[in-house]
Amino acid sequence: MLRKLLLLLSLFLFVSLKAQVIIEVKDSSETTPLKNVQIFVVELDQILYTNSSGKALFSPGKISEYQLRISASGYEGKVITYKEGNLIKINLLQSHIDLHEVTLSGTTSQRQDQNPFHIESRKISELSLHAPINMGEILAKIPGVYQSSLGNGISKPVIRGMQGMRIVSLVNGLRIEGQQWGGDHGMGMAELGIGSVEVIKGPSSLLYGADALGGVIYYNDAPFASAKSYDIQLQSLFNSNTMGTVNRAILKTSGQKWRLMVAGSYANHADFKLPNKLFAKNSRFDESVLKAAFSFNAKRSVHHFRYTYNRTITGIPGHTHDSIVDFSSFQVPDQKRKYELPAQFFSNHYFSNENKWYFKNNELIALFGLTSNQLIEYDEKVTIPSLSMTLNNLLYTIKWSKKWGKHLKSVSGIQGMAQTNRNATNASDTLIPNSNTIDNGVFSTWIFEQSKWNFQGGVRYDIRSLNSLHSFNDNTS
Numbered sequence: 001m002l003r004k005l006l007l008l009l010s011l012f013l014f015v016s017l018k019a020q021v022i023i024e025v026k027d028s029s030e031t032t033p034l035k036n037v038q039i040f041v042v043e044l045d046q047i048l049y050t051n052s053s054g055k056a057l058f059s060p061g062k063i064s065e066y067q068l069r070i071s072a073s074g075y076e077g078k079v080i081t082y083k084e085g086n087l088i089k090i091n092l093l094q095s096h097i098d099l100h101e102v103t104l105s106g107t108t109s110q111r112q113d114q115n116p117f118h119i120e121s122r123k124i125s126e127l128s129l130h131a132p133i134n135m136g137e138i139l140a141k142i143p144g145v146y147q148s149s150l151g152n153g154i155s156k157p158v159i160r161g162m163q164g165m166r167i168v169s170l171v172n173g174l175r176i177e178g179q180q181w182g183g184d185h186g187m188g189m190a191e192l193g194i195g196s197v198e199v200i201k202g203p204s205s206l207l208y209g210a211d212a213l214g215g216v217i218y219y220n221d222a223p224f225a226s227a228k229s230y231d232i233q234l235q236s237l238f239n240s241n242t243m244g245t246v247n248r249a250i251l252k253t254s255g256q257k258w259r260l261m262v263a264g265s266y267a268n269h270a271d272f273k274l275p276n277k278l279f280a281k282n283s284r285f286d287e288s289v290l291k292a293a294f295s296f297n298a299k300r301s302v303h304h305f306r307y308t309y310n311r312t313i314t315g316i317p318g319h320t321h322d323s324i325v326d327f328s329s330f331q332v333p334d335q336k337r338k339y340e341l342p343a344q345f346f347s348n349h350y351f352s353n354e355n356k357w358y359f360k361n362n363e364l365i366a367l368f369g370l371t372s373n374q375l376i377e378y379d380e381k382v383t384i385p386s387l388s389m390t391l392n393n394l395l396y397t398i399k400w401s402k403k404w405g406k407h408l409k410s411v412s413g414i415q416g417m418a419q420t421n422r423n424a425t426n427a428s429d430t431l432i433p434n435s436n437t438i439d440n441g442v443f444s445t446w447i448f449e450q451s452k453w454n455f456q457g458g459v460r461y462d463i464r465s466l467n468s469l470h471s472f473n474d475n476t477s
Helices: 002-019 135-139
Strands: 021-027 038-041 046-049 055-058 066-071 078-082 087-092 102-104 109-111 119-123 145-149 155-159 167-171 194-201 215-221 229-239 244-254 258-269 285-297 301-315 343-359 362-378 387-404 408-423 435-450 453-468
Touching (some): 038 055, 046 055, 066 087, 135 145, 135 155, 135 194, 155 167
Parallel strands (some): 021 087, 167 215
Antiparallel strands (some): 021 055, 038 046, 066 078, 119 194, 145 155, 244 258, 258 285, 285 301, 301 343, 343 362, 362 387, 387 408, 408 435, 435 453
């Protein structure tokens, strides 16, 4: 009986050891183990760290292969593909400047020097060292990206002179729609929980749809906590110019096969102080953000559920009905915080469900999302809004990736959106009429890699149906 128990125990230990892979990281001399090396498992959206011996444990599932991003301070980054085996040995070259940033876009995971089109990838932590007030200021720190702003609470990115409807914004693959055609409508994005941002400058219609003529802004959430651990982050910022405060709290926890993130933030800013010691009238705003994400992996699949709520109350500076504009009327000696008319109230809901199935040399991704943007603007009357619009969107993306041998890969799929725009009946003005929009597209991209050569090409076809629900003979302005 004792012999059987020992046999079962040894078998259990063998299976447990077989289920875990040891990752060993050393320098180029293969003698010095590297501590606190970050290992990002792309398929699981999870981070591992090496211990004092330069080792980390990785528990793979039934997925045929994993991509591992290895990065350490003072060493060149590396990307490897794990398929089988119980030991992964990695050697990193020492470097004073890391010139090879690994970029994760919505279609492929490639180094910048191996990508046929340029992607500017930056970490949010690097762009927000000087406590920018909004996401527009963060993006403006990227070369070639500017911001078009109307006060501190309203800003949007400008790429190669194009903005609004010519720039597509995505967060974790979910397309953001929020009345971006308006010059005084903000992005509805906050830096809470965002780990990095990627900018594709120039036409990107093949990958992201017909609207991506000026470029693409792609936001990536920060990774979850390491397996079987938790992480709590608290942050407070103060801006002396606006006497503004920002408070954030993030909780991350992970098990072996599941991951959870819950976060919240609140920002409040008074009027902006000008160089002449006066204040920009009605440039105040406050913003509340809630965010949650849950992820789990099965034998050959990974599933993500994400939700974000963003609410902003912002004043509209420089607002006047006078035929002769006197700029001194927009500069006041007193700094105020409480909103006053004219003001805008933004509410955004973003929900997405991303599912990834991994097979041998195949990968299937299905993303389904819902976004809702409500814009209410009060001009002169407190009880009757001048504008009140609600934009709802149902979105889907289905992509199939296939490796055709060692050098050829294809990414094919379909994308679509069903959109409704509705105006409140009590609003005094209407900018655009009630409408329904159906947008569908099919695409196929082929990537060929041989030595240092990389070729990419493809085709895409989009069709859009726009139906207005009433004529333009009423009070549409």
